[in-house]
Amino acid sequence: MAEVAEAIAARETAAGSGPLVRVKGLAKHFDVSPPLLTRVLRKEGRTLVRAVDGVSFDIPTGRTFSLVGESGCGKSTVARLVVGLYSPTQGEVVFDGQRLADLTSRRQMAPVRRRLQMIFQDPFASLNPRWRVADIVAEPIRAHGLLDDNRAVLRRVGELLEQVRLSARDGEKFPHEFSGGQRQRISIARALASNPEFLVCDEPTSALDVSVQAQILNLMRDLQRELGLTYLFISHDLAVVYHISDYVGVMYLGRLVEWGEARDIFRKPQHPYTRMLLDAIPDLEMSGRQRIPVAGEVPSPIHPPSGCHFHPRCPFANERCRSEEPAPTPSPAGGGQVRCHAVEEGRLTEEVVQSELRRD
Amino acid sequence: MSPSDTPIQDRAPAAQAAGQAERSAAGKPALLEVEKMRVEFPTRRGTLVAVDDVSFHINEGEVLGVVGESGAGKSMTGSAIIGLLEPPGRIAGGEVRLGGRRIDNLPYEQIRRIRGREIGMVFQDPLTSLNPLYTVGHQLIETIQTHTDLSESQARKRAIELLAEVGIPAPDRRIDQYPHQFSGGMRQRVVIALALCVNPRLVIADEPTTALDVSIQAQIIKLLHKLCREHGAAVMLITHDMGVIAETADRVAVMYSGRIVEVGPVREVIRNAKHPYTHGLMGSIPMVGHDLDRLTQIEGSMPRLTEIPPGCPFNPRCPKVFERCRHERPELIPVEETQVACWLYDENEGATANGGRSGSHG
Numbered sequence: 122m123a124e125v126a127e128a129i130a131a132r133e134t135a136a137g138s139g140p141l142v143r144v145k146g147l148a149k150h151f152d153v154s155p156p157l158l159t160r161v162l163r164k165e166g167r168t169l170v171r172a173v174d175g176v177s178f179d180i181p182t183g184r185t186f187s188l189v190g191e192s193g194c195g196k197s198t199v200a201r202l203v204v205g206l207y208s209p210t211q212g213e214v215v216f217d218g219q220r221l222a223d224l225t226s227r228r229q230m231a232p233v234r235r236r237l238q239m240i241f242q243d244p245f246a247s248l249n250p251r252w253r254v255a256d257i258v259a260e261p262i263r264a265h266g267l268l269d270d271n272r273a274v275l276r277r278v279g280e281l282l283e284q285v286r287l288s289a290r291d292g293e294k295f296p297h298e299f300s301g302g303q304r305q306r307i308s309i310a311r312a313l314a315s316n317p318e319f320l321v322c323d324e325p326t327s328a329l330d331v332s333v334q335a336q337i338l339n340l341m342r343d344l345q346r347e348l349g350l351t352y353l354f355i356s357h358d359l360a361v362v363y364h365i366s367d368y369v370g371v372m373y374l375g376r377l378v379e380w381g382e383a384r385d386i387f388r389k390p391q392h393p394y395t396r397m398l399l400d401a402i403p404d405l406e407m408s409g410r411q412r413i414p415v416a417g418e419v420p421s422p423i424h425p426p427s428g429c430h431f432h433p434r435c436p437f438a439n440e441r442c443r444s445e446e447p448a449p450t451p452s453p454a455g456g457g458q459v460r461c462h463a464v465e466e467g468r469l470t471e472e473v474v475q476s477e478l479r480r481d
Numbered sequence: 482m483s484p485s486d487t488p489i490q491d492r493a494p495a496a497q498a499a500g501q502a503e504r505s506a507a508g509k510p511a512l513l514e515v516e517k518m519r520v521e522f523p524t525r526r527g528t529l530v531a532v533d534d535v536s537f538h539i540n541e542g543e544v545l546g547v548v549g550e551s552g553a554g555k556s557m558t559g560s561a562i563i564g565l566l567e568p569p570g571r572i573a574g575g576e577v578r579l580g581g582r583r584i585d586n587l588p589y590e591q592i593r594r595i596r597g598r599e600i601g602m603v604f605q606d607p608l609t610s611l612n613p614l615y616t617v618g619h620q621l622i623e624t625i626q627t628h629t630d631l632s633e634s635q636a637r638k639r640a641i642e643l644l645a646e647v648g649i650p651a652p653d654r655r656i657d658q659y660p661h662q663f664s665g666g667m668r669q670r671v672v673i674a675l676a677l678c679v680n681p682r683l684v685i686a687d688e689p690t691t692a693l694d695v696s697i698q699a700q701i702i703k704l705l706h707k708l709c710r711e712h713g714a715a716v717m718l719i720t721h722d723m724g725v726i727a728e729t730a731d732r733v734a735v736m737y738s739g740r741i742v743e744v745g746p747v748r749e750v751i752r753n754a755k756h757p758y759t760h761g762l763m764g765s766i767p768m769v770g771h772d773l774d775r776l777t778q779i780e781g782s783m784p785r786l787t788e789i790p791p792g793c794p795f796n797p798r799c800p801k802v803f804e805r806c807r808h809e810r811p812e813l814i815p816v817e818e819t820q821v822a823c824w825l826y827d828e829n830e831g832a833t834a835n836g837g838r839s840g841s842h843g
């Protein structure tokens with residue numbers, strides 16, 4: 122396919138010229154204030170949700186960067202910012218050297234749109250119920266004029282459906298005729314249709330049984346190897362993240378608290394939150410054990426705690442943690458970065474950690 | 482190392498006490514009984530059978546996990562039990578009994594009332610259960626008031642409590658927001674709160690924890706256990722997450738192509754899977770610390786409903802297939818504590834059967 126060959130050529134020239142995706146100081150605040158009259162009556166000010174609060178990371182071409190963290194910590198918001206579906210309150214997203222914010226007209230945006238695609242967390246909401254599956258999957262191909270012969274379009278749609286383990290003949294059906302996991306696969310097929318270089322996958326396999334999940338993850342890996350795709354991956358399943366990622370970023374209440382190579386983070390987590398998160402992994406080998414949930418109250422992004430956002434739940438918090446926001450510092454365990462005063466001060470010795478986190 | 486090689490500690494005594502033997506010994510019928518249920522979809526292309534002769538029961542205080550291939554009919558089974566199949570889907574055979582009373586043939590008004598008071602349903606798609614035009618609080622309060630005698634302000638208080646129980650931070654402020662202002666996992670938890678707000682006797686939870694991180698998952702699991710212990714509720718928990726199954730379920734049913742192919746106590750099914758499909762499923766689970774280039778997958782895909790092969794539906798993908806599998810349909814056969822629909826376990830299969838039981842799988 123000429124389209125693919127072209128894309129690969131473009132990528133090869135780009136290779137070595139730095140990351141494909143660069144996120145710098147990204148923030149997104151949502152205004153969720155009640156109506157003005159209510160505010161006046163209740164004598165309240167505006168209410169802001171600080172969903173994302175100063176996030177920076179790079180994704181090298183052909184690599185997978187995963188975001189993990191509690192429900193509501195801002196992962197999907199980062200994903201939507203990165204593909205340009207939200208505009209940032211602060212900071213910027215740079216794709217292949219171009220700032221998304223500079224692409225103001227449709228004409229400037231269209232070629233970039235083709236190159237970055239998103240698989241949404243909610244596959245139901247993202248499929249038009251009145252369209253046949255073939256038209257849903259063909260939409261990006263037609264919109265970007267990738268193939269003009271209708272027979273070729275349908276052939277490509279058939280290929281895509283089979284890639285995600287559906288049948289080419291499923292194209293004639295409507296989304297409601299499929300199960301949850303089958304619909305998720307339709308949205309994966311659609312995302313792959315425009316031969317994107319960068320795929321943002323928000324919980325792409327969470328509705329799938331483990332055997333279909335294995336097929337999809339293997340497929341994603343094959344595509345990455347053959348076409349050099351770059352992924353931003355979001356999943357709460359840490360085993361899946363371990364398997365698929367080159368880099369991992371751990372988010373807590375709108376901020377990245379630790380990021381670096383996946384193997385380093387899983388083997389030697391530094392930030393107290395990362396340690397707790399990994400301790401809470403459910404384990405088939407431990408069935409019957411009651412998992413230790415990350416202790417303490419889940420804080421709200423409407424009134425984030427001062428200083429380090431994690432301090433109210435952190436066993437190592439001190440006065441500095443309560444007042445001063447920790448800056449990124451190199452991780453003692455490898456090439457990554459950590460935002461934690463205790464790590465920076467070298468307070469988290471093995472003994473200290475053992476006695477606080479592993480208490481039975 | 483496959484999960485079936487690893488010893489699993491026995492389940493907590495509380496869970497075991499609620500087990501099947503004690504209950505049936507007391508002569509009490511299971512809270513939910515499903516017998517030979519069949520769900521059909523008449524379509525232009527002929528009649529599709531989405532659920533084919535499925536039988537199972539759930540006791541009071543018990544959690545039945547339901548796992549299986551995507552498209553196997555898990556959600557359909559759940560919707561059929563509570564009379565919420567979307568037309569043209571219909572129950573074409575069998576019976577469903579709740580507390581000994583048949584509920585699959587009731588007039589609409591009656592089943593609706595039972596659904597509201599006695600059954601809590603968590604749908605797989607949280608958005609379909611939430612109305613985007615109303616605040617989360619409005620929807621919770623309305624549901625609570627429909628089914629209880631609480632006043633509006635009491636109902637609001639209860640709604641805030643429920644949001645806190647499912648781990649929504651600042652629930653007193655969040656309650657007045659709209660569903661789209663919640664994250665995916667927060668919406669899922671609102672749906673759980675809606676399903677549990679009237680302390681139902683039967684909870685059908687379809688993928689209730691898929692969008693949730695591990696620690697919120699643990700919290701929801703605790704909530705379900707509490708409902709079982711304190712209110713004797715029966716829970717049908719449909720999920721792909723084997724970790725959640727291992728921690729929550731007392732028994733597990735494995736579905737493939739509209740049928741139950743294996744059902745038994747959770748530790749048996751996880752540690753000592755018998756059906757070749759269950760085996761493949763367990764082998765596909767990724768694990769932290771296992772560095773694999775490719776995950777093990779079951780080759781091929783589940784047959785379309787129009788093309789279910791004769792005999793055992795798994796036979797085209799089965800590594801242990803033999804002649805009989807291609808012609809004769811296996812029914813559930815008791816093997817140790819489990820029941821398995823696989824000819825490998827038929828007494829008359831002699832040598833082959835032993836091959837299957839000795840478990841050269843993995």
Ligand SMILES: Nc1ncnc2c1ncn2[C@@H]1O[C@H](COP(=O)(O)OP(=O)(O)OP(=O)(O)O)[C@@H](O)[C@H]1O
Binds near residue numbers: 153170195196662693
């Ligand atoms: N459109 C919006 N308006 C107002 N608040 C929003 C909006 N979208 C997200 N939020 C809020 O921003 C925060 C982060 O949400 P986000 O969806 O990014 O979380 P997440 O990490 O993806 O969580 P999950 O794992 O549950 O999907 C949440 O508190 C959420 O309520």
Ligand SMILES: Nc1ncnc2c1ncn2[C@@H]1O[C@H](COP(=O)(O)OP(=O)(O)OP(=O)(O)O)[C@@H](O)[C@H]1O
Binds near residue numbers: 300531
């Ligand atoms: N309206 C419909 N018309 C025709 N077939 C349908 C319809 N709805 C569902 N099906 C089919 O019925 C089968 C069972 O679907 P069901 O939703 O119960 O699967 P499931 O086991 O819940 O899968 P998942 O894990 O993916 O949610 C699927 O093969 C699906 O394609």
Ligand code: SF4
Binds near residue numbers: 757795799806822825
């Ligand atoms: S019959 Fe074969 S295909 Fe089926 S269940 Fe048995 S071994 Fe399988």
Ligand SMILES: [Mg+2]
Binds near residue numbers: 664665
């Ligand atoms: Mg999300």
Ligand SMILES: [Mg+2]
Binds near residue numbers: 300301555556557687
């Ligand atoms: Mg389903």
